[in-house]
Amino acid sequence: MKNLTLENIAKACRGTYIGSDTQKTTEISGVAIDSRLVEHGFLFVPIRGEKVDGHTFIPSVFEKGAAAVLSEEELTDAKGPYILVESSKQALKDLAAYYRQSLSVKVVGITGSVGKTSTKEMVASVLSQKYSVLKTEGNYNNEIGLPLTIFKIRESHQVAVLEMGISEFGEMHRLAAMANPDICVITNIGLCHLENLKTRDGILKAKTESFAHIREGGIAVLNGDDDKLSTISMVNGTHPVFYGIGKEFLPAKEESEMIPSVKKQVYASDLKSLGLAGTRACIHIGDESFEAAVPLPGEHNVYNALAAASVASRLGLTTEEIRNGIEKAGTISGRANMLHVKDMLVIDDCYNANPISMKASLDVLSKADGRKIAVLGDMGELGENEKRLHYEVGEYLAGKNIDLLFTVGSLAKEIAAAAYGKCEIYSYDDREAMTAQLLKRLRPNDTILVKASHFMEFSKVVAALCE
Secondary structure, three states, rough: OOOHHHHHHHHHHEEEOOOOOHHHOOEOOEEOOOOOOOOOEEEEOOEOOOOOEEEHHHHHHHOOOEEEEEEEEOOOOOOOOEEEOOHHHHHHHHHHHHHHHOOOOEEEEEEOOHHHHHHHHHHHHHOOOOOEEEEEOOOOOOOOOOHHHHHOOOOOOEEEEEEOOOOOOHHHHHHHHHOOOOEEEEEEOOOHHHHHHEEEEHHHHHHHHHHHHHHOOOHHHHHHHHOHHHHOOOEEEEEOOEEEEOOOEEEHHHHOOOOOOOOOOOEEEEEEEHHOOOEEEEEEOOOOOOOOOOOOOOOOHHHHHHHHHHHHHHHOHHHHHHHHHHOOOEEEEEEEEEOOOOOOEEEEEEOOHHHHHHHHHHOOOOOOOOOEEEEOOOOOOOOHHHHHHHHHHHHHOOOOOOOOOEEEEHHHHHHHOOOEEOEEHHHHOOHHHHHHHHHHOOOOOOOOEOOOOHHHHOHHHHHHHHH
């Protein structure tokens, strides 16, 4: 890995190298925090967790051929060189920031309340039409996952698409300092992580901490239809690129004095729903335009495509390359993934949930043929208004012609209460009991949406439906 010799690693981590001088110039081939993933030539970073202390695995990683390890404690019988540091977690972040600076790769950093992962997938799909792209995998978007993603970048990569997820103030500063993006995308400012961030203005403040770490000459790409993001006129002395549906964002009359109208450089027009097959739209980029079929259902996926088009145009892709990338985009497990099972369609959207994403998923379900079944659970981290926010989801569901509603959890009961009388409702405290009753009531041609916050473990509901 470029510039990651043991000597340079010690300097980047502000640590003390302990080992032979002849090994100082050894260049590592990878970084791992899981001893099971260590390969020959790797650097092992032991993390102290609530249940497991990674330091206990140091002897075993040397046996597997690790080039070196970090350690928060002096090692009495080390089988190889190590670097003594105050904090392994901080050293991991410092080293990732150092490594990123050594690379010529363009970095696209993606954050926002809703749609980070699906936007990341769309951006990567489009950019891969021209470039060698590395993207964040799974949920590697936090202060441990992001550096591990950065360490996967190689000189053969031309672009890295990095997702950044936060739940508190200051966290975005730490993430963006590592990513140091050339392009920073913010998808929206919604209602999530309210326990710590309190209000949408708080969320806006936390997300835009990323601006301080955009590279010189870089740019922000923002959802111009978001009432909070649309108030941003300059980022580091440069106008942001706005995207959205329709050429101009016009705030409601009562908001017009506080929120300016916004002209979008990238926008969609002439939207035509293709049901669960997606949406056809005309996409405009400056003076150019083209027709594209976004192969994922829901208007929110049009926004993801527009974000990707905004990034791609900045990085020199043609309209043909952008169209191809949009039309080849796919879904991933747990995020509006369409599963055809036993003459039924399961919409697997159970990775996480907040009020905005829950309503967007209900929009998708409403486009289905046959019976429409919503299986919904609690949404987490919504703060003191959590019951009201669940109730509002139920009110929204009531207008979507849903046939059956199954809920699990004390908060999801508010969804059921708001939808009372508008559909057939079954409410449970226990996920397994709900699943058993759900399976008994299914028919051919049903479409079942499964969605809740990750801690509800609704992936087990999806697994039961697929058995």
